Amino acid sequence: MVNKDVSHPEGQDGHGPDPGRRAQLVDAAVDHVAAHGIADLSLRRLGAAIGVSHRMLIHYFGSKEQLFVEIVRTSEQRQRDLMSQLQLEPGLSPADVARRLWQQLTDPRLAGQERLFFEICGHALRGRPEAAPVLEGLVTDWLEPLVAAEVGAGSDPAVARNRARLGLATVRGLLLDLLATGDRAGVDAAMEEFLRLYYGPK
Amino acid sequence: MVNKDVSHPEGQDGHGPDPGRRAQLVDAAVDHVAAHGIADLSLRRLGAAIGVSHRMLIHYFGSKEQLFVEIVRTSEQRQRDLMSQLQLEPGLSPADVARRLWQQLTDPRLAGQERLFFEICGHALRGRPEAAPVLEGLVTDWLEPLVAAEVGAGSDPAVARNRARLGLATVRGLLLDLLATGDRAGVDAAMEEFLRLYYGPK
């Protein structure tokens, strides 16, 4: 009779009743958010966009905040997957690897995802707790593999960390430039200049 | 009698009745926004924080959007002023100039302003019209003086543009790193590495 709604007694792990459906919803949510922004997200509009009522979003995620967390986490995961799946043909020079990585990263189809990245950064820098975890991994998560690559390529371990940090920052700066200006050629040229400085001429 | 409120018949220049008071308000608004973020800004909270009623903000700015525009513009202006007022002692090497610039830019007292910059970027990338003008000047406005400096320092004009764009992007990437991690020493070291690559060793 009473049939009380027991959606958020789930506890803090917060996973909704049907994990499959939940994952499907968060996936659709990330797509929508990558395309339309996360700043003025409202449960009703998001629901309407992905074909459920806002009631369902609350049902599966407990609250807007937790949905937010899930979106951020999934978005991060996508970015990570993207990097891990880039197939490295052996025999390429480090510069070529970097070049390919840059190409992959600036694929126009990823523009929404990249914009979302910077948008979330902005929120996280402001201390929004649901986006704050991003700040932790923002540098360190990417630094480790890059340092490893640097060392593997023969860098002095002491310098490798600095070089990795520098490379990461430069890529992000140029990515922001690209998103803001859309000047693909100009940004690519700047990237080439960087690679020349970074790996030596030719 | 009727005393109709004629605050926004001002037209699109939108300047309120008393420019002095208006400027004072927008200044206080930028301070508050640099400290507390611009994402969840509400006229009432902002008013309470800077000591006026939200009614006054509407009165002087016509609408929230126009206040937003004014905040963005003023924030940009501050950043510009900051750069123009850095006194360049003559006889410094380009690397030293860059070093000083970096020091000035990473002054902890400016952290709020820098965070605001990235926050506004995020909103602008998402196409919020009141922040969109930022995207125009985001690169070009800073590129010209940098290119001039590069050429002045003897760079081939063809490469100067690429080098300038690269330098700008790297600075921003490292700034984002600094804001996210707070690891001043690590970021400074990466910056030193960059300067070594950029201007040659020592």
Next chain:
DNA sequence: CCACGACTGTACCAATTGGTACATGCCGCA
């Protein structure tokens, strides 16, 4: 002294928000 116009506060409005209560439908199990 008064009238006028600029400045500011209070009260209010419709719209939208996140979240909840209740009702309904649907599917599996006995």
Next chain:
DNA sequence: TGCGGCATGTACCAATTGGTACAGTCGTGG
């Protein structure tokens, strides 16, 4: 067939939002 529980929708709530109407205050010029 009937029952119970999950999934979903509809209707609703209090709070907050940007914006407006109206009224009061105050200095200035006549």
